[in-house]
Amino acid sequence: xxxxxxxRNGVVKLVENHPASAAxxxxxxxxxxxxxxxxxxxxxxxxYASLERKLVALGWERYYAGGGGAAGDCMLRFHxxxxxxxxxxxxxxxxxxxxxxxxxxxxNRDAFRVIDV
Numbered sequence: 001x002x003x004x005x006x007x008r009n010g011v012v013k014l015v016e017n018h019p020a021s022a023a024x025x026x027x028x029x030x031x032x033x034x035x036x037x038x039x040x041x042x043x044x045x046x047x048y049a050s051l052e053r054k055l056v057a058l059g060w061e062r063y064y065a066g067g068g069g070a071a072g073d074c075m076l077r078f079h080x081x082x083x084x085x086x087x088x089x090x091x092x093x094x095x096x097x098x099x100x101x102x103x104x105x106x107x108n109r110d111a112f113r114v115i116d117v
Contacts, residue, residue: 034098
């Protein structure tokens with residue numbers, strides 16, 4: 001995982017660098033993508049429905065922030081009553097990047113792992 005940390009509107013975000021081969025030159029190498037693995041079942045998380053079932057089983061709940069601001073409209077949030085942790089994910093699963101995967105892993109060390117696919 002390499003990239004540049006960008007600070008914009010009070011939020012720090014890692015913008016990942018993609019290998020030169022990501023542009024698709026002929027004869028270029030394969031692009032390594034990341035996937036979130038649920039370690040107890042060995043299942044790769046392929047949708048938010050699957051991820052939500054696994055998080056709920058671990059004690060996480062959907063968090064519906066009040067106020068209806070722009071940030072709340074584009075994010076899915078999960079919280080655990082027993083901690084102050086909050087997992088924030090983009091609503092579009094296509095935008096689910098390795099940064100979000102590592103956020104899930106850090107807060108659930110025994111249940112998830114990020115792998116290369």
